[in-house]
Amino acid sequence: MKGYHDIAGDGGSRILEQVVEKQTRIADGLAGVRHLVAVGSGKGGVGKSTLTLHLAGALRARGLRIAILDADFNGPSQARMAGVQNAVFVPGSHKLSLPRTVNGISVFSMGSLIPESKALEFDSAVQGESHTWRATKEFALLGDILGSCEWGTLDLLMFDLPPGADRTVQYADFLGPRTSFVLVTIPSEVSRGVVARSVAALSKGPNRVLGYVENMSGYYCRECDAIKPLFDSADASALDIPCLATVPFDPELARHCDRGLPLELRDTPVGRALDHVAQQLLHRLESTTS
Amino acid sequence: MKFLCVPCDTPMKLQTVVPPDRGSLSVLYSCPECGYEIAMLTNAYETQVVQSLGVKIGPAGGDATQTASAGGCPFPSMIPGNGDVKPAGAGETIPIRWTAAAEARLTNIPEFVRPMAKTGIEKFARDRGSNEVDEKILDEAKEFFGM
Numbered sequence: 301m302k303g304y305h306d307i308a309g310d311g312g313s314r315i316l317e318q319v320v321e322k323q324t325r326i327a328d329g330l331a332g333v334r335h336l337v338a339v340g341s342g343k344g345g346v347g348k349s350t351l352t353l354h355l356a357g358a359l360r361a362r363g364l365r366i367a368i369l370d371a372d373f374n375g376p377s378q379a380r381m382a383g384v385q386n387a388v389f390v391p392g393s394h395k396l397s398l399p400r401t402v403n404g405i406s407v408f409s410m411g412s413l414i415p416e417s418k419a420l421e422f423d424s425a426v427q428g429e430s431h432t433w434r435a436t437k438e439f440a441l442l443g444d445i446l447g448s449c450e451w452g453t454l455d456l457l458m459f460d461l462p463p464g465a466d467r468t469v470q471y472a473d474f475l476g477p478r479t480s481f482v483l484v485t486i487p488s489e490v491s492r493g494v495v496a497r498s499v500a501a502l503s504k505g506p507n508r509v510l511g512y513v514e515n516m517s518g519y520y521c522r523e524c525d526a527i528k529p530l531f532d533s534a535d536a537s538a539l540d541i542p543c544l545a546t547v548p549f550d551p552e553l554a555r556h557c558d559r560g561l562p563l564e565l566r567d568t569p570v571g572r573a574l575d576h577v578a579q580q581l582l583h584r585l586e587s588t589t590s
Numbered sequence: 591m592k593f594l595c596v597p598c599d600t601p602m603k604l605q606t607v608v609p610p611d612r613g614s615l616s617v618l619y620s621c622p623e624c625g626y627e628i629a630m631l632t633n634a635y636e637t638q639v640v641q642s643l644g645v646k647i648g649p650a651g652g653d654a655t656q657t658a659s660a661g662g663c664p665f666p667s668m669i670p671g672n673g674d675v676k677p678a679g680a681g682e683t684i685p686i687r688w689t690a691a692a693e694a695r696l697t698n699i700p701e702f703v704r705p706m707a708k709t710g711i712e713k714f715a716r717d718r719g720s721n722e723v724d725e726k727i728l729d730e731a732k733e734f735f736g737m
Binding site: 301312318390396404429436 | 596638643646647692696706731732737
């Protein structure tokens with residue numbers, strides 16, 4: 301009697317073929333993207349999304365072609381912050397054309413599709429068992445987005461990841477070894493501890509971890525034009541990966557993010573810090589790319 | 591998963607799929623040698639596993655009646671313009687026609703984006719005094735929105 305491997309094909313269901321077709325479509329769609337960079341942490345509330353958007357802005361200001369994929373499907377915030385919450389999606393000649401920020405960054409965020417009054421719920425054949433298949437659904441969705449958006453020719457496609465050290469590794473697995481990681485922490489031992497777990501988890505795979513950004517390293521007082529302390533972290537230990545830069549918190553920037561309005565950051569400590577992150581990021585990407 | 595007709599030692603071929611009914615798919619296979627038929631009846635968990643992959647199940651080249659769409663919009667009830675979720679600007683009564691070429695472009699984009707894309711483009715067309723969406727309107731919209 302024949303065994304599984306003696307039979308070519310699958311009798312017509314083409315499930316494996318369709319999965320391979322999807323993977324090919326993703327690879328083709330990303331062929332024009334020079335670098336894939338995922339911004340993660342493991343810890344929630346450290347400013348990953350804000351940093352992603354404004355780091356993208358700093359890279360854009362250097363003349364690079366940038367897109368952001370908001371991969372936090374359950375808490376998408378890029379749509380609001382980037383000002384594309386009510387964007388019009390236009391079918392391109394073969395794929396979906398993406399809305400852009402005023403400074404020309406393409407953005408895909410579920411926040412442009414699903415009102416903030418709703419939580420993302422997948423339709424299911426099984427009620428009350430979402431924990432058994434939710435991740436598969438989310439990654440199938442991510443694959444659909446990657447394969448059906450017009451990414452075109454980009455210098456960087458940045459992924460704004462959801463929190464969770466385990467999730468960070470799942471995204472690394474899904475996005476593959478082409479994707480480099482930047483981790484975000486804040487000057488607290490709790491945050492560093494969680495991010496250290498992400499570093500440890502990522503170190504077991506093939507993805508490059510370019511370094512970390514210490515966000516909210518003090519706050520920028522516009523009245524005094526000075527950086528003031530926000531956390532008491534004088535003797536905090538550093539993570540075992542390069543520190544790309546420290547970025548102070550700017551309450552004015554937070555206000556603008558809430559409204560989806562751009563803020564001119566040039567000649568401010570925050571702007572200079574973000575430009576330094578951009579410079580370090582590019583330097584490390586180029587120096588580790590064959 | 592593959593099915594083997596044991597008496598003929600021949601792989602069975604998928605014939606047709608009955609779309610999910612209360613979480614169960616019915617998938618009919620037959621033996622190309624002896625014509626013997628079997629049906630694989632999935633439970634809701636098994637159906638969910640396949641649906642989570644976002645693939646379609648059915649014979650190659652099969653039409654909609656032979657294919658169970660396990661792909662499509664994974665959250666149809668949440669998207670404005672789908673079902674009872676009204677998009678902004680809903681209530682417009684002037685019907686907008688889509689040319690075949692424009693409609694084809696719409697089908698190239700993810701199913702969960704289509705309702706919003708359709709609504710937005712139709713508003714764009716109306717604002718320009720057009721009651722038709724063609725490829726020219728789509729290209730104008732791309733340019734207008736800086737894409």
